[in-house]
């Protein structure tokens with residue numbers, strides 16, 4: 001490469017999109033979470049689960065305003081412990097559901113609306129003092145507290161993808177997430193959008209180019 005060509009190649013050019021965020025290696029403290037597959041509800045193969053799923057999708061159709069995420073799901077089933085495997089017929093009867101159930105049901109709702117939706121897995125920073133409370137609550141319900149850590153937690157969400165753009169919906173909170181939320185409680189230490197099937201595709205999430213199917217850390221925006 002000539003020196004002139006080298007200079008041209010290095011110069012950022014508006015026509016060239018920013019490089020995608022690089023894949024990261026999971027830290028020792030969250031490697032078990034990185035090895036998790038996104039949660040999915042099981043199906044008994046019978047009418048119990050078929051009817052439960054049909055009822056759920058009919059509920060979503062009746063609540064949908066034509067835009068936005070299905071905020072009715074965490075209002076109907078507030079966030080709490082779930083025991084896995086969890087079947088459709090058990091999920092709709094539950095008093096509360098964990099983020100894995102929320103995220104899976106939300107993907108199903110988006111897909112039934114004709115929207116492409118993929119799983120999202122996160123490691124979020126949390127306040128250290130929540131940890132013992134979460135352990136007690138999940139253990140007391142016979143559910144696994146393996147998602148909870150001291151100062152961090154594993155979380156699942158859902159992304160919609162259209163025209164190369166992703167938006168991430170926190171199905172347990174009922175709100176869109178921003179990649180700029182990298183400081184403070186519930187901020188994003190690591191995120192994986194999409195599963196193995198989507199690997200190789202790159203999407204833009206509010207200005208951040210994200211390779212699907214791999215763990216990344218969103219770039220830290222400048223201090224305000």
Ligand SMILES: [Zn+2]
Pocket residue numbers: 043044045046047048049050087088089090
């Ligand atoms: Zn069933």
